Structure formats: C-alpha cells, structure tokens
Amino acid sequence: MAADKNNNKQPTAAQLDEVKEAVRKLLHQPDYDDGSAGPVLVRLAWHSAGTYCAKTNTGGSNGAGMRYEKEGGDPANAGLQHARAFLEPLKAKFPWITYADLWTLAAVVAIKEMGGPEISWKGGRTDFTDDSKVPPRGRLPDGAQGAEHLRFIFYRMGFNDQEIVALSGAHNLGRCHADRSGFQGKWVNNPTRFSNQYYKLLLANDWKKTTLPNGVTQFVYVEEEDDGAAAAEEEGGEKPESLMMLPTDIALLSDPAFRPWVERYAADKDLFFEHFAAVFAKLLELGIKRDASGKVINDENAEDGYRSAPKKSDTATAPGDQGPGQIGHEARALKEENDKARRRKEGAKL
Numbered sequence: 153m154a155a156d157k158n159n160n161k162q163p164t165a166a167q168l169d170e171v172k173e174a175v176r177k178l179l180h181q182p183d184y185d186d187g188s189a190g191p192v193l194v195r196l197a198w199h200s201a202g203t204y205c206a207k208t209n210t211g212g213s214n215g216a217g218m219r220y221e222k223e224g225g226d227p228a229n230a231g232l233q234h235a236r237a238f239l240e241p242l243k244a245k246f247p248w249i250t251y252a253d254l255w256t257l258a259a260v261v262a263i264k265e266m267g268g269p270e271i272s273w274k275g276g277r278t279d280f281t282d283d284s285k286v287p288p289r290g291r292l293p294d295g296a297q298g299a300e301h302l303r304f305i306f307y308r309m310g311f312n313d314q315e316i317v318a319l320s321g322a323h324n325l326g327r328c329h330a331d332r333s334g335f336q337g338k339w340v341n342n343p344t345r346f347s348n349q350y351y352k353l354l355l356a357n358d359w360k361k362t363t364l365p366n367g368v369t370q371f372v373y374v375e376e377e378d379d380g381a382a383a384a385e386e387e388g389g390e391k392p393e394s395l396m397m398l399p400t401d402i403a404l405l406s407d408p409a410f411r412p413w414v415e416r417y418a419a420d421k422d423l424f425f426e427h428f429a430a431v432f433a434k435l436l437e438l439g440i441k442r443d444a445s446g447k448v449i450n451d452e453n454a455e456d457g458y459r460s461a462p463k464k465s466d467t468a469t470a471p472g473d474q475g476p477g478q479i480g481h482e483a484r485a486l487k488e489e490n491d492k493a494r495r496r497k498e499g500a501k502l
C-alpha cells in the first residue's frame with residue numbers, strides 16, 4: 153500500500169529511549185536563564201500544538217510548522233528559537249526523528265525531569281515540506297488580556313474551563329523576558345521545579361498592577377522582609393526576586409468558573425499533577441488522527457509516512473538546504489549570543 157511506503161522509518165522504543173536520555177542530558181544549561189533549558193522547551197511544545205483549531209481541523213503539533221518564518225516569526229513565538237536551537241544537536245545525532253516528534257517529546261521529558269508528572273506521549277508526527285499547511289498567526293493567547301480571551305483561544309482548541317486552569321499551571325516554570333514578550337520576571341521562586349506553587353502564590357499574595365518602563369502592564373508582588381506571606385514559599389533561604397503574574401494569570405482568580413480550580417490545585421498537588429498530565433497529553437495530540445494501532449493517519453502522514461525534515465543548517469553561509477521560507481541558521485547565531493553572555497559573566501567576575 154502506497155500510504156505505508158515509509159512506515160519502516162517509524163522509530164522504535166529503544167531509539168526513542170536514546171533521544172529521551174539525550175534530552176535529559178541537555179537540560180542542564182548553567183549559562184542560560186535559571187540554569188535549565190526545560191521551561192523554554194515546554195513552551196516550544198505548547199506553542200507548536202496550541203495553534204490548533206477544532207472547527208477547521210488546522211494547526212497543532214503535526215508538521216513542526218514553526219521551522220517556517222510564517223509561524224516561527226509570529227511575535228507570540230519570540231524567544232522559542234532558543235528552544236529549537238537547544239534541540240539542534242539532538243536532531244544532528246538522531247536525524248531520523250521528526251522535528252514535530254522531537255519538540256513534543258522534549259517537553260514531556262523536561263517536565264518529568266523538573267519534578268512533574270509522567271505524561272503519556274505518542275510519536276508519529278511528520279514534518280511539513282513547505283509552509284502551505286502552517287496555520288495563520290494570531291492563534292496563541294495574549295497575556296495582556298482577560299478571561300474572555302482565554303476562553304476564546306482555548307475553546308477553539310477544544311478545552312474547557314478546568315483544562316484552561318490546569319494548563320496555566322505550567323507557569324510554575326520559567327520566566328518572562330522583556331525582549332521576547334515584553335513582560336518581565338518569573339512566577340515562582342524556583343522556576344525549574346514543577347509544582348503547584350503558582351496556584352498557591354496566586355491566592356496568597358497581594359498582586360499589584362504595575363506598568364513596566366516599556367509600557368507593558370503586569371502584576372507584581374515584592375516580598376517584604378518580614379511579610380507573613382513569605383511562608384507560602386516552599387523554598388526559603390535566599391532573598392527573593394520580585395515575582396510576577398500576567399493579566400491572564402490574574403484572570404483565573406477573578407473569574408467565578410476558573411477560581412475554584414485555582415483553589416483546588418493550590419490545595420491538592422496530586423490532583424493538579426493528574427489533571428496537568430491529562431491535559432498536556434491532550435494538547436500534544438490536537439489535530440493528530442490515529443488509527444486503532446496508534447499510527448498517525450493525517451493526510452500528510454498518509455502520503456509520505458514518517459518524514460523527518462533534514463536538519464537545519466548551523467552556518468549562515470550554507471546553501472539552501474531548507475524548505476522554502478524555513479528559518480535556518482538560528483542555532484549558530486544563538487550559540488554565539490550565549491557564548492558572549494557567558495564571557496561577559498566571566499569577565500564581570502574577574
């Protein structure tokens with residue numbers, strides 16, 4: 153059957169184990185952000201899947217459309233080139249894996265490594281060969297908005313209110329960067345450890361609206377020396393940096409249907425982990441059609457099977473070995489940027 157012609161390229165469990173191990177090894181990045189590539193890898197997987205539209209059955213993690221300027225250049229995806237660049241050495245080592253599988257698998261491994269739940273992951277996504285099936289920009293949420301916007305965005309993907317609150321718990325991880333989204337800061341004191349701390353802090357702290365020098369409005373909480381709310385933090389010891397919340401995070405508190413879930417997840421970490429694992433697995437499967445055996449049967453997969461795109465070039469002068477419109481060369485540029493940052497750091501210490 154023609155549809156199965158590349159089926160033999162489906163990775164085996166043993167091959168995938170090697171990739172998982174390699175992801176675990178790359179998470180430790182002392183010169184990057186809070187020392188881990190984990191949070192930005194989670195965001196990469198979420199943004200690759202979160203373009204899904206249930207009504208038109210377009211978008212989602214199949215295809216790895218973010219390799220193309222049309223999707224990768226969406227301002228909502230600013231900064232995710234770091235995540236993609238972290239994974240490029242793995243693509244070089246395991247050229248058989250599709251970018252779409254690599255990006256989603258990396259997030260699941262990262263969440264587990266950062267202390268989060270085991271999330272079920274199924275492979276078989278293919279890589280688009282051009283940008284014709286890449287969804288339009290503007291499908292990802294805007295942190296400056298409120299509850300109505302969250303419902304508009306997440307209902308489109310097929311999620312309900314409980315799932316919106318559970319997914320937002322990923323903001324236990326990572327931080328906002330002024331040069332990416334315009335927002336600045338982290339949600340919790342230890343942003344590389346997956347927990348339900350985000351919900352606890354949402355409820356415990358008195359969040360104050362503030363406008364950053366760049367004109368962006370967010371919420372902040374600056375811990376006073378002897379403030380009783382400091383007890384809400386699990387991790388102690390160090391003097392905390394001020395924490396932040398996006399307007400969309402605060403909307404979970406003020407909305408009568410969202411808030412009960414914030415309260416439940418703050419009180420019950422196991423419940424949050426269980427719900428998060430289920431909803432993140434659902435997110436990664438949006439738009440992926442499978443047959444009874446689990447094989448992906450989307451049109452593009454049926455046509456060409458498991459089609460792994462060639463690794464993007466690392467050098468700016470390389471000939472066009474990428475599909476039309478594909479963003480290339482970002483790994484090298486970012487490596488240089490990170491090296492420079494490291495040298496600056498070392499210089500400052502001298």
Ligand code: HEM
Nearest residue numbers: 191192194195198293294295319322326327328329332333
């Ligand atoms: C509810 C709507 C959401 C909004 C408005 C939103 C918005 C944002 C913004 C503005 C940032 C900062 C980006 C930067 O400046 O680098 C961010 C970071 C992040 N988001 Fe969300 N997000 C949402 C939902 C989610 C979901 C569903 C997940 C995953 C399940 C997620 C995972 C993350 C992670 C892990 C980071 C940290 C990335 C890093 O450290 O580089 N977010 N989000």
